[in-house]
Amino acid sequence: MRFVVANWKMNFLSGQARDFCEAFLAGYSPSPSVTAAVAPPFHLIRPVADSLRSRQVRVFGQNGHAEPNGAYTGEISMAQLQDVGCSGVILGHSERRQLFGETDDALVAKVKAARDWNLLPLLCVGETLEERQQGRTLEVLDRQLSILARTGPTPLWVAYEPVWAIGTGLRAEVGQIREAHAFIKSRIVTLMSLNFGPVPILYGGSITPENFPELLDIPEVAGGLVGGASLDPAKFATLVKQAG
Numbered sequence: 001m002r003f004v005v006a007n008w009k010m011n012f013l014s015g016q017a018r019d020f021c022e023a024f025l026a027g028y029s030p031s032p033s034v035t036a037a038v039a040p041p042f043h044l045i046r047p048v049a050d051s052l053r054s055r056q057v058r059v060f061g062q063n064g065h066a067e068p069n070g071a072y073t074g075e076i077s078m079a080q081l082q083d084v085g086c087s088g089v090i091l092g093h094s095e096r097r098q099l100f101g102e103t104d105d106a107l108v109a110k111v112k113a114a115r116d117w118n119l120l121p122l123l124c125v126g127e128t129l130e131e132r133q134q135g136r137t138l139e140v141l142d143r144q145l146s147i148l149a150r151t152g153p154t155p156l157w158v159a160y161e162p163v164w165a166i167g168t169g170l171r172a173e174v175g176q177i178r179e180a181h182a183f184i185k186s187r188i189v190t191l192m193s194l195n196f197g198p199v200p201i202l203y204g205g206s207i208t209p210e211n212f213p214e215l216l217d218i219p220e221v222a223g224g225l226v227g228g229a230s231l232d233p234a235k236f237a238t239l240v241k242q243a244g
């Protein structure tokens with residue numbers, strides 16, 4: 001099984017999302033060997049879920065609060081994400097960590113809350129350019145993954161997204177991806193009893209239809225978490241097709 005997830009980030013108004021779904025569905029046929037998901041901004045979750053559900057495309061949140069409800073102005077809970085049609089949630093994206101101060105401690109509670117509300121957590125990990133240049137990539141991945149020792153076993157997907165490859169056109173090299181994915185896999189096996197089956201490890205960072213086939217050839221890569229290219233329905237349909 002391969003996995004392709006669109007992270008729309010803070011993009012699209014309602015009409016643009018409607019146009020995307022129409023154009024994407026015109027070029028997309030479900031395959032038993034690919035799971036496709038779209039993570040829209042909050043205001044678009046319900047219409048996108050309604051539009052894509054019949055074609056087995058899943059809808060994810062981009063973030064969620066650990067508490068089910070309460071006085072948290074501007075936040076959305078896992079319960080609310082589930083209520084509007086999400087079956088998963090992206091957690092720990094580097095933009096959340098860097099721009100909004102999301103900590104590993106906060107992620108422990110978020111992963112647990114996602115599990116409690118039957119949302120699949122897609123946990124993002126990855127090093128900055130400075131950390132890579134200092135030879136600290138595996139140390140950083142180790143720290144980010146160590147939260148799994150505190151969450152207990154949970155169904156999980158992981159995305160390796162080197163921060164320096166996000167939105168830059170600088171895709172990581174095959175050797176760098178293989179090393180990181182192999183390390184992530186070995187840490188997950190140690191940290192979690194794999195009661196929920198193997199954990200797919202996706203790559204993310206400047207994926208395009210031009211480079212995705214090469215990425216999919218890497219045995220350690222189970223699919224892609226796609227930013228910029230996922231805003232183009234034809235490109236996203238192509239990426240899903242390539243994964244099949």
Ligand SMILES: O=C(CO)COP(=O)(O)O
Nearest residue numbers: 007166167205206227228
């Ligand atoms: O951040 C990403 C997906 O979560 C990757 O973004 P780009 O595909 O635009 O590099």
